[in-house]
Amino acid sequence: xxxxxxxxxxxxxxxxxxxxxxxxxxxxxxxxxxxxxxxxxxxxxxxxxxxxxxxxxxxxxxxxxxxxxxxxxxxxxxxxxxxxxxxxxxxxxxxxxxxxxxxxxxxxxxxxxxxxxxxxxxxxxxxxxxxxxxxxxxxxxxxxxxxxxxxxxxxxxxxxxxxxxxxxxxxxxxxxxxxxxxxxxxxxxxxxxxxxxxxxxxxxxxxx
Numbered sequence: 001x002x003x004x005x006x007x008x009x010x011x012x013x014x015x016x017x018x019x020x021x022x023x024x025x026x027x028x029x030x031x032x033x034x035x036x037x038x039x040x041x042x043x044x045x046x047x048x049x050x051x052x053x054x055x056x057x058x059x060x061x062x063x064x065x066x067x068x069x070x071x072x073x074x075x076x077x078x079x080x081x082x083x084x085x086x087x088x089x090x091x092x093x094x095x096x097x098x099x100x101x102x103x104x105x106x107x108x109x110x111x112x113x114x115x116x117x118x119x120x121x122x123x124x125x126x127x128x129x130x131x132x133x134x135x136x137x138x139x140x141x142x143x144x145x146x147x148x149x150x151x152x153x154x155x156x157x158x159x160x161x162x163x164x165x166x167x168x169x170x171x172x173x174x175x176x177x178x179x180x181x182x183x184x185x186x187x188x189x190x191x192x193x194x195x196x197x198x199x200x201x202x203x204x205x206x207x208x
Contacts, residue, residue: 001030001064002115004073007151013141018078019130019154021142025115026149033057035117035148038172041093046175048090048192065089065115065176074111074178078155085110085178086185090192095126095171100164102134105156108184109177113153116146117172126167128152134161146171 003025010022026034037055041047049062064070066087075082088109105112114128121127129140144152154160179185 001060002026002070002151004069007073007077012077013130016132016141017130017154017157017160019142019152019160020077021144021150021152023147023150025151028149030057030061031117031148034061035172038117039091039093041091041172044092044094044096044099045195046090046092046192048088048189050189051193052091061115061174062089065174071178074113074153077153078111080110080155082111082178085180086182088177088179088185088188090175090177091173092175093170093172095167095169097166097168099171100126100166102131102137102161102163104134104158104160104162105177107156108180108188109156110180111153111155111178113151113176114146115174115176116148116150116152117174118146118148118170121145121147123167125165126171128162128164130154131161131163137163137165146173 006022006025010020012018012020034057037058039047039052039054039058071082126146128144128146129137130142131137132139132141144150154162179188
């Protein structure tokens, strides 16, 4: 389902941190099917797969993301061994105004990837920016519109700054992270599950 050659062909930026963007990793037919089977997410936030219901095309996407061929493509791209690193998959469907604040990912996330599942993105906000510094959203090395079928990834480091300008509304993606350990994976998933439960119990809580 995922065009691994598109990942291999993409240019790997080395400085100030390693990242790449690969548009068109999904065919138009597969993208449409995945979008139709996307989980019904109505609140902002990151949701683990265990808290979501979705259709068969989306399930096939998850299978592709967790395949050994997919892992090998990233290990080769970054020159790292991922064979003993567990993967965490989470999903976002909606964005709120506070999303996109500049940050680096936590140290337990070794490699981060985002596969966007939107229509063609023509909005000004919500475009991922890979940044040179932690305090200027306009000082970016690259800007990636979250159009459907675009995959962007980076090797986590202390200066892998990224963020986006505010956007409110539907903004769909699957995020995948190779984690430092199983314990780190369990902690992160537990945190996301707890957040998801709170939103289910009080769907207006996130608005505060």
